[in-house]
Amino acid sequence: MQVTTLSIFKYTNFSSKIWAFGMMQFAHQHLKKAGGCSFYKLMGSGKEGFNPLPDWGVYSILQVWETQAAAEKFIYRSELFQKYFKNSNKHSILFMRNIQARGNWGGENPFISQDEELAKQKIAVITRASIKWSKLITFWKFVPKSQKPLINAKGLLYTKGFGEVPFKEMATFSIWESKEDLFKFAYQSKEHIEAIKKTRTIKWYNEEMFSRFIITKINGDFLNF
Secondary structure, three states, rough: OOEEEEEEEEOOOOHHHHHHHHHHHHHHHHHOOOOOOOEEEEEEEOEEEEOOOOOEEEEEEEEEEEOHHHHHHHHHHHHHHHHHHHOEEEEEEEEEEEEEEEEOOEEEEEOOOOOOOOOOEEEEEEEEEOOOHHHHHHHHHHHHOOOOHHHHOOOOOEEEEEEEEOOOOOEEEEEEHHHHHHHHHHHOOOOOOOOHHHHHHHEEEEEEEEEEEEEEEEOOOOOOE
């Protein structure tokens, strides 16, 4: 059964931040060879949630695995991840199963939908977009308004903007207490509804994806809830 993992690493001192930034280039050679991994993305993050300015202290690795065993073997036994654990101050590994995925990421949809969420189960959401060069300024001008309702959104446990390329190849990751809390924000927030309309009319993106997951396990000390 397919498993998706998101590994989030927090760095607090200068030398570890330099190491993490360098691994944005050097980790690819190891990630490409991971047994049982069909898709991966190595990503930095934005300041204060979703922001074009980089957060030099938080990085993530998204991976899609053929099985849970393959995921755990690489994450807990590979030399690469041992280095990530050693150099980071905090980390969390999220194990997830996809329940819905629309759109493409790099020309493909890597997620196989296989489960339905339970009523009170925590839900993770990944939205991803490749922003058109001609729409960058318009897009980022609207972001503060569209993100404002997230500050007090009921049931929101965590949110962060990640990306392969700063300010252009962006993804948001969020965790919600339940599907009901997520849907209430998505379909009752005026600002979010306006963002959806603008996406259709302005056509900000070359490519986009929306995917929803159930969280089966969280290991580590970065995310605590």
